[in-house]
Amino acid sequence: MSILIKVQSEDFDQGDLHKSLSDNKRDGAIVTFTGLVREFSAGDNVIALELEHYPGMTQQLLLKIAEQAKVRWSLGKIVIVHRVGYLPLGEQIVFVGVSSQHRLAAFEGAQFIMDYLKNQATFWKKEHFEHSSKWVEFKQSDKHALDKWKS
């Protein structure tokens, strides 16, 4: 089976990505996660996010995370797409999709990848408001999300 990792400024198509995940004869379960730009900052209204990354290192880290998930849950296909650049409200930021023979493995595998991506992948996010901007701070809750995978 295969792992596909992409870091790109272009948008991605849900139908295409799903097709590449289901294009295998073994796996009956597919789970996907998609993150979107939202007005999630308390108080001010976010109008866009700006994403930068460490070219080269990011792809290596994502591949390592995907490989760990693949082994731990016997996943089939794994697709990770993360966008960078200026992303206005409503835009897609990240896609993680996995295929598996079993429902639980697909859910856990996809969640594991997102949890580690949030903690380890070398992306930095800046929120743009109408008249200002602010770098997003790392959330402790994202760190705690790793606890459940450490048994």
Place this chain on the structure above:
Amino acid sequence: MSILIKVQSEDFDQGDLHKSLSDNKRDGAIVTFTGLVREFSAGDNVIALELEHYPGMTQQLLLKIAEQAKVRWSLGKIVIVHRVGYLPLGEQIVFVGVSSQHRLAAFEGAQFIMDYLKNQATFWKKEHFEHSSKWVEFKQSDKHALDKWKS
């Protein structure tokens, strides 16, 4: 926000369903599960599944499950599509998609819906092989999957 429940023989489009989930201003996280027809029966090769259901009751049960998930995880949109009829190898069977403000809520909400759908929704599945067919038996592992939601 909204809940959409469909039981149909027609196939469904991942792009369209995803669009209906992301068409809201609040939720930055979307998780989807898709089930596909696979050759998963030990020994013989499955060539198709045949799905029947209890019209009316099925939709009510799915709506009840979706409402429980919506309240428990403060989900935004929920889409459930389940196909019935004769579905050859590779066909899509079921789609569950949820939107949420938080990643964990989206993962857990979607998983909860699938676990209860498997245990409660009035569908029955028959496996077709080249020269025979066999009704699928209920799996105890599906019953055990509910344990983690009972705290």
Place this chain on the structure above:
Amino acid sequence: MTGSEINSTGKVTLLFFGQLKERLNCDSLVYTLTEPATIEAIKLDLASQQPNWQPWLCERELLAALNQTMVGNDTVVNSGDELALFPPVTGG
């Protein structure tokens, strides 16, 4: 009104699904109640009328829904009710 007509004639609609439907070779039937009876009693009565149904109707795993709500075998069925019998569900 149709509802009260059905009521006055003491009829219950029975539905069968999945493997049970195939084994009984029957989708649905109309059963006439002389007085309210439990699901268990209706199953035994049907089995006595159709002895070849007996092994399937008495399967321990069989589930029952009364008016599209899951119920136990000791639930009382009334005129006009819709009673469905089926094996454990296997969708998804």
Place this chain on the structure above:
Amino acid sequence: MTGSEINSTGKVTLLFFGQLKERLNCDSLVYTLTEPATIEAIKLDLASQQPNWQPWLCERELLAALNQTMVGNDTVVNSGDELALFPPVTGG
């Protein structure tokens, strides 16, 4: 060979990302090593050369990657290495 040339000149490529890049107003620089030094020592040396960088380079939360692998501040840097400094990641 380019690799050994870089090595012989004792140069280290430094990269900065995220808020640190913005605060230093610097994407990258080439730092000359006279001998192998720890990341901590390089940060202190840079801060002494550019006093306005000092508060940002000494932030406790700052992370370091040497040749694209996460490492601690006591790791030794050699000629030809790529050293990146950045705040905790916030992607996804």
